[in-house]
Amino acid sequence: MIHEFSTKDMSDLLYDDLSTIQDNAGINTEVVLTTPTTESTFPCRVIDTPLESINNTNNATPIRKTFQVSIEHWDNKQRVCMEMANNTDKQLQKRNFTRTNSSPIIFDQITKKYRFVTTYEVRWNALTNSFSYIR
Numbered sequence: 211m212i213h214e215f216s217t218k219d220m221s222d223l224l225y226d227d228l229s230t231i232q233d234n235a236g237i238n239t240e241v242v243l244t245t246p247t248t249e250s251t252f253p254c255r256v257i258d259t260p261l262e263s264i265n266n267t268n269n270a271t272p273i274r275k276t277f278q279v280s281i282e283h284w285d286n287k288q289r290v291c292m293e294m295a296n297n298t299d300k301q302l303q304k305r306n307f308t309r310t311n312s313s314p315i316i317f318d319q320i321t322k323k324y325r326f327v328t329t330y331e332v333r334w335n336a337l338t339n340s341f342s343y344i345r
Contacts, residue, residue: 212271213339220260220277220334227305228255228281231297239294246284248321253290255298256282265333275334276344278310283326288315291326298328306341307332 225241233239233253240254258280266274283294292315299309311329318325332341 212268212273212336214272215275215334215336215339217260217262217277220262220279221257223305224257224260224279224281224302227301228257228298231255231294231301233290233294233297245282246321246323250284250321252321252323253283253285253294255294256284258282271336273336275336276331277334278329278331280327280329283328284318284321284323286323288324288326291315291324295326295328302330302332305332306343308343 221243228241229238231239240251242250242254242256245256246252246254260277260279263276264272265276281298283291283298285291285294295312307330309328310331313327315324315326331344333344334341
């Protein structure tokens, strides 16, 4: 049986997984889907909209997709952003995601916080309803 898996499904899954991460003091770090403002809770992770690419189809039904997603890590300190990214790596590796890119850490003038963006990829197999590494 072929299992559908959409961009929204991926976003929901990421939100649920990343919401369980405790970066400091045993408190789960805020996860949001929009760019933080001065009113936001920090530290936080931002899940950018996943990019979905269809690799294979069967009678026009996607059976293999590649998902790419960028996660932004925001905090007062650069080192905390790096630690958060490392914790994101560990959490997403459980689902076979691989980090494919990192941006330089940037200081945001509006929020007065640092932002570190990491990008991940994973392949979805609709026949097995599972994720696999991209080799």
